[in-house]
Amino acid sequence: MTEASAAHDVHNRKADVQPSLFTNAFFSSPLLPTGGTMFGFSTSPSSAFALFFNICVIIVFIAAAEAQTPSPAPAPCSLKSNSSCDECLQNVACLWCSSNQQCIDYPVKNILPPSSVCHLNDARWGVCWVNFQILIITMSVLAGVIIIAILVCCFCCCKCERIGSKREEAQVERQTRARKARQKARKTEIQLRHDEIRQKYGIAKENPYARMDDH
16 A cells, blocks of 8 residues: 555545534533523423513514504694794694794684684695685686586587477477378378279269258
């Protein structure tokens, strides 16, 4: 056997011995006994499941407590006075009056803020670029246009219906006249045939006034 082959055999034997030493050191060590305790916790499956369940329950209770925590109430509108319109209208319950730079509670009892509270031209609510006076004028114009459009549509529909009914009546009248004309022509034709038959067989046409003279 050569020296190179002998050295190769010694290296392979060392490689076989090292995994066994590592396995025996960490998996068969008395420091990690099966079913024992580690860092004060039991390593059995049932204990591990109980620990995991307790952690989940604690997390659920913490999340529920955070969800039930009430949000802080918004600051009163009066505190935003003499600031700016944007800061005041961050709260939807506030009304900004640009004439006196006051932020007040919106008068919910009234649809529109009365002039005693703030003039419509100076009142802002929701967004700062909406002017109540211009908004009312615009809505009034739009409402008037919509009402006029509805009335025009109703008038056009009624007129079209009347025109349609008149056309239908005229058509019915024409059909009635045509039917009467056909009946009259047929009656005249039948009378002519009867007269031809009487003339052919020498049957005189009976005069209705002759019977009256006989009586």
